[in-house]
Amino acid sequence: MKVCVFCSSSNRIALEYKEMAREFANQLAENGHSLVYGGSTGGLMDSIAEGATEKQGEIIGIIPKIIIGANRESKLPTRQIITADMSERKKRLKEEAELFVVLPGGYGTLDEMFDVIASGTVGEHKKSLICLNYQGFYNELIQFSEKLKRDGFMPEDEVYKPIFVDTVEECLQIIQSKASIQ
Secondary structure: OEEEEEOOOOOOOOHHHHHHHHHHHHHHHHOOOEEEEOOEOOHHHHHHHHHHHHOOOOEEEEEEHHHHHOOOEOOOOOEEEEEOOHHHHHHHHHHHOOEEEEOOOOHHHHHHHHHHHHHHHOOOOOOOEEEEOHHHOOHHHHHHHHHHHHOOOOOOOOOOOOEEEOOHHHHHHHHHHHHHHO
8 A cells, every 4th residue: 555654854853753753664664555755854754764665665755846956855765756846746645645644743744634634525535644643742733623623613524534543553553454445
């Protein structure tokens, strides 16, 4: 299964996040899944690519020209797709993926996650999105989503609902169960 992972490219994050991301990618590749990601260097992006590489996994990097121009292109992908801009990158990530996983990240990660949720809500795709709430990273987002429902900005019964899990193991179990259905 092609698993698209959205995550941080910041180098300022704690080592425990990098170790978690590397272990996740190790197990992803070990179970025969392909990694689809943003193709750049830094932070958790390096960690997932390194983790998949350690287990000889297929890695598809999708990177816009502007990031290549900033000398942030990873050399680890086994296949690299170059896009004109960030919008095209998001489109290609959604096309390549069979399932999405969101690890901790900043605005770019949230943008990618919300794009998948919004496009799933209007029926553009039916691909699952698993959000790894590692160490409670997304607790406030979960609370905010509940507020949006309470205040009527989102329906109580969401058409497309992200799956929040707390551990790498839970995330991998869901991926395995989805892969066995295909």
